[in-house]
Amino acid sequence: MLRNRIITAAVLIPIVVAFIFLADLKWFALLFSVFAVIGAWEWAGLCKLKEKYKYLYSLFVLLILAGIYWLDSRSLYESVIFFGAVYWLIAVVLIVSYQKQYNLLPNFPLILILVGLFLLIPMWSSLILLKSSTAHGASLIMCLMLLIWGADTAAYFAGKKWGKRKLASRVSPGKTWEGTIGGVLSTVVITICYVVFSNENISDGLMFIGLAILTVIASVFGDLMESLVKREAGQKDSGSILPGHGGVMDRIDSLTAASPIFVSGVIYLGLIG
Numbered sequence: 001m002l003r004n005r006i007i008t009a010a011v012l013i014p015i016v017v018a019f020i021f022l023a024d025l026k027w028f029a030l031l032f033s034v035f036a037v038i039g040a041w042e043w044a045g046l047c048k049l050k051e052k053y054k055y056l057y058s059l060f061v062l063l064i065l066a067g068i069y070w071l072d073s074r075s076l077y078e079s080v081i082f083f084g085a086v087y088w089l090i091a092v093v094l095i096v097s098y099q100k101q102y103n104l105l106p107n108f109p110l111i112l113i114l115v116g117l118f119l120l121i122p123m124w125s126s127l128i129l130l131k132s133s134t135a136h137g138a139s140l141i142m143c144l145m146l147l148i149w150g151a152d153t154a155a156y157f158a159g160k161k162w163g164k165r166k167l168a169s170r171v172s173p174g175k176t177w178e179g180t181i182g183g184v185l186s187t188v189v190i191t192i193c194y195v196v197f198s199n200e201n202i203s204d205g206l207m208f209i210g211l212a213i214l215t216v217i218a219s220v221f222g223d224l225m226e227s228l229v230k231r232e233a234g235q236k237d238s239g240s241i242l243p244g245h246g247g248v249m250d251r252i253d254s255l256t257a258a259s260p261i262f263v264s265g266v267i268y269l270g271l272i273g
Contacts, residue, residue: 008242012251016145020131021138028131029069029124036120037062038248042238043116046229046249047109057113064117065124077129078267084122084260087115088218091257095224099168105232112229119225119256126259134272136198143194144215144262148254150190151183151216158182167220172227180220187216204269211265215258222257226250 019031040061044054068076097104106112130137130144159179167175191212195205226249230238239247266272 020141025132029128032124032127033065035248035252036065036124039120039252040116042247042249046233046238047112049109061120064121068125077125080125081122081260081263084118085264087118088257091225092221095171095221095228098228099170122260123256126263130263139198140266146190147187147212147216148219148258150186154186155179155183168224171224184213184216187212207269215262218261219254219258222254226253
C-alpha cells in the first residue's frame with residue numbers, strides 16, 4: 001500500500017510541478033480541468049447517482065469550467081472564489097455538528113451534487129486566477145501545493161509518532177490533534193522559507209504566515225468534508241484510479257478548501273495584479 005502510494009506520488013508530483021512552471025495557461029487549465037472532471041465523476045458516485053447521471057454531471061462541470069475560461073473575467077473568477085470560501089464556513093458547521101452527533105448533511109442527492117460544484121469549481125478558478133494574473137503566479141501555486149503536501153506529510157508522521165488524541169473520531173478516526181499540530185508547524189517552516197527565498201514582494205511576512213496557517217487548517221476541513229460524505233456513502237475511497245491513494249477526490253479534497261481560502265488571502269494582501 002505504502003509502496004504504491006509512493007510510486008503514484010513520484011509520478012504525479014513531477015507532472016503537476018512541470019505544468020505549474022512550464023505549461024502556458026491553456027494547458028495548465030486543461031490539466032486541472034481533467035482533475036476536476038474526474039473528481040466530479042467520483043463525487044457523483046458518492047452521491048449514489050446512476051452511471052448516466054454521473055456522465056451528465058461530469059459534462060456539466062466541464063461546461064462550467066469551459067465557460068469561465070472562455071469569458072476570462074477577473075470579476076467572475078473572484079466571485080466564484082469568494083462563494084467557494086464562504087461555502088467552507090457552512091462546511092465547518094456540518095463537520096463540527098457531525099462530530100457532535102448532529103448529522104446536518106443533506107440526504108438529497110441534488111443538494112449533495114450542488115455541494116460538489118462548490119468544491120471543484122472554486123478550486124479550479126483559484127488556480128487559474130493565480131496562474132494568469134501575476135508573473136509570480138506559478139511560485140504562489142507551488143507555495144500552495146507545498147503547504148498542502150508538507151502539512152499532509154508532517155501530519156502523517158507526527159500522528160504515527162505521537163498521535164493519541166483524536167481530532168474528529170466520528171468523521172475521520174485516523175486524524176489526531178498531534179498530527180494536525182505537526183502539519184501546522186511544517187506550514188510555518190515552509191512559509192518562512194518561501195518568504196525568505198522567493199522573489200515575491202511580501203511586505204508583511206507575518207500576515208502571509210497567518211494566511212498559510214489558515215490555508216492548512218482549511219485543507220484539514222477539506223479532507224474531513226470528503227471523509228464525512230464517504231462515511232455516509234459507505235465508501236472507503238472516492239475511486240480507485242490512483243494506486244495507493246484511491247480516487248482523484250481523495251487527493252484533491254484538501255485543495256478544494258485550501259485554494260479559495262489561500263487565493264482570497266493573496267488578493268487581500270495585494271500579491272496578484
